[in-house]
Amino acid sequence: MRGKAPxxxxxxxxxxxxxxxxxxxxxxxxxxxxxxxxxxxPAAPIxxxxxxxxxxxxxxxxxxxxxxxxxxxxxxxLVAQQATRVLFVVHGYGGGxxxxxxxxxxxxxxxxxxxxxxxAPGFIWLQQPKRGELxxxxxxxxxxxxxxxxxxxxxxxxxxxxxxIALPRVVAGFSGGAQFTTRYAAASAHDAERFxxxxxxxxxxxxxxxxxxSAAELAACPSYHQWRYGTDKLTGFAAKxxxxxxxxxxxxxxxxxxxxxxxxDPRSPSMDQSCAAMVQGSNRVERAMRYYGxxxxxxxxxxxxxxxxxxxxxxxxxxxxxxxxPEGRAALHG
Numbered sequence: 001m002r003g004k005a006p007x008x009x010x011x012x013x014x015x016x017x018x019x020x021x022x023x024x025x026x027x028x029x030x031x032x033x034x035x036x037x038x039x040x041x042p043a044a045p046i047x048x049x050x051x052x053x054x055x056x057x058x059x060x061x062x063x064x065x066x067x068x069x070x071x072x073x074x075x076x077x078l079v080a081q082q083a084t085r086v087l088f089v090v091h092g093y094g095g096g097x098x099x100x101x102x103x104x105x106x107x108x109x110x111x112x113x114x115x116x117x118x119x120a121p122g123f124i125w126l127q128q129p130k131r132g133e134l135x136x137x138x139x140x141x142x143x144x145x146x147x148x149x150x151x152x153x154x155x156x157x158x159x160x161x162x163x164x165i166a167l168p169r170v171v172a173g174f175s176g177g178a179q180f181t182t183r184y185a186a187a188s189a190h191d192a193e194r195f196x197x198x199x200x201x202x203x204x205x206x207x208x209x210x211x212x213x214s215a216a217e218l219a220a221c222p223s224y225h226q227w228r229y230g231t232d233k234l235t236g237f238a239a240k241x242x243x244x245x246x247x248x249x250x251x252x253x254x255x256x257x258x259x260x261x262x263x264x265d266p267r268s269p270s271m272d273q274s275c276a277a278m279v280q281g282s283n284r285v286e287r288a289m290r291y292y293g294x295x296x297x298x299x300x301x302x303x304x305x306x307x308x309x310x311x312x313x314x315x316x317x318x319x320x321x322x323x324x325x326p327e328g329r330a331a332l333h334g
Contacts, residue, residue: 050074050075050078050080051080051081051082052073052074052080052082052083052113052115053074054105054113055073055102055105056071056072056073056098056102056105056118057072057098058071058122059071059075059076061077061161063152063157064150064152064156064160066132066133066134066147066152067130067134068121068122068133068134068157069122069125069134070097070119070121070122071097071098071100071101071102071119071120071122072101072117072118072120073105073118074117076117076161077164079117079165080117082114082115083115083116083167084115084116085115085116085117085168085169085170086116086117086118086119086165086168086169086170087104087116087117087118087169087170087172087332087333088119088121088158088161088169088171089101089104089172089173089174089177090121090123090158090171090172090173090174090178090180090181091120091121091123091124091173091176091177092173092174092175092176092177092178092270092319093124093139093142093270094124094176094270095122095125097122098120099319100174100177100319100323101118101119101120103319103323103324104118104120104172104323104332105118107324107329107332107333109333112333117165117167119161119165121157121158123136123141123142123154123157123180124136124138124141134147134150134152135147135148136154139176141154142154142176142177142179142180142183143179143180143183143227143228143235143236143238144180144183144187144236145235145236145237146236153236153237155183155187155188156237158184158188159188159189159190162190163190168193169193170192170193170194170195170196170332171184171185171192171194171195172195172196172198172323172331172332173197173198174198174199174319174322174323175199175200175270175317175319176200176201177198178196178197178199178200179200179201179202179228181195181196181197181200182195182197182200182203182204183204183228183238185197185249185250185255186204186246186253187238187241187246187249189249191252191253192253192254193254194254194255194331195253195254195255195256196255196256196258196331196332197255197256197257198258198259198319198322198323198328198331199259199260199263199284199288199317199322200284201271201272201277201284201287202228202229202272202276202277202280203280203288204228204230204231204246204250205230205231205280205291205294206230206231206243206246206247206250206298207225207230207231208225208230209297210224210290210294211290211293211294212290213279217279218279220275221275221278221279223275223276224275224279225276229277229280230276231243231246231247247298251298251299252306253306253307254306254307255306255307255308256309256310257288257291257292257307257308257309257310258310258312258323258327258328259284259285259288259289259309259310259311259312260284260285260312260314260315260316260317260321260322261285261311261313261314262314262315262316263283263284263285263315263316263317264283264284264285264286265316265317266282268283268284268317270317271284284317288309292307292309310327310330310331311327312325312327312328
């Protein structure tokens with residue numbers, strides 16, 4: 001006898017069981033898909049709502065666990081929201097960070113004042129140093145040496161400020177600050193819109209050639225190509241970078257050279273008169289002219305598309321006369 005066919009309800013139950021089994025089996029074979037991590041936003045400076053001020057004042061920040069003094073119209077730690085660029089200005093051997101920052105701010109067009117953070121690092125601070133403050137000797141900061149009793153290079157200080165602020169920037173220096181700026185432009189991995197070199201006592205040469213100097217004169221000054229005048233016997237920050245890298249970097253930078261045409265006193269008390277400086281020229285104007293011509297022997301004529309010289313008629317060795325001129329204003333704010 002044939003068995004009875006399952007009832008309609010039983011058939012439906014069996015069909016549902018089969019479907020469930022198939023679904024369970026299929027789900028078991030599927031592995032969960034990983035959830036992609038959220039996209040990281042690009043690095044940005046720490047921003048704060050505090051507006052930029054229309055004046056500069058002394059401030060402090062922390063560099064490698066030490067106190068560092070600077071002058072600015074805003075904080076280098078919590079950058080004002082409206083800041084779109086930073087102007088670093090580097091004082092001379094006599095100090096005067098606030099003086100340079102004030103001049104930079106005063107000569108700035110009104111529309112730029114509202115959006116430009118002016119920072120003047122204080123490598124020489126005239127007040128009595130406090131415990132834990134970064135301080136340098138009278139001249140060694142201009143070649144990137146470490147602060148007293150530390151391993152913190154003056155070049156590393158500006159690099160840290162650059163990384164912290166992270167805005168388009170101009171780096172400008174006067175006199176000893178110009179010596180700092182030209183060597184920093186060669187040694188640092190951080191570029192800028194331009195480096196402004198105003199009336200330095202000496203320049204960094206990348207080979208043993210010195211324009212318009214005899215072999216006998218060079219022989220009488222065996223140290224003429226040693227760091228900071230040349231690339232022999234590099235020390236500190238520069239030694240870690242190396243001569244070849246500095247030469248390559250400097251040629252790629254955009255550098256504006258400002259020279260006061262009356263800054264030609266061969267007996268200027270603030271001018272470097274070591275033999276290594278004297279083989280570069282007898283006064284600042286002569287040194288500037290020779291160095292600018294020398295660049296072509298290292299990099300070819302194309303270097304003058306990036307390196308330009310701007311002569312300021314009537315300017316002596318004066319921060320005010322040099323940077324409060326049409327050429328100086330263009331260099332700082334153009």
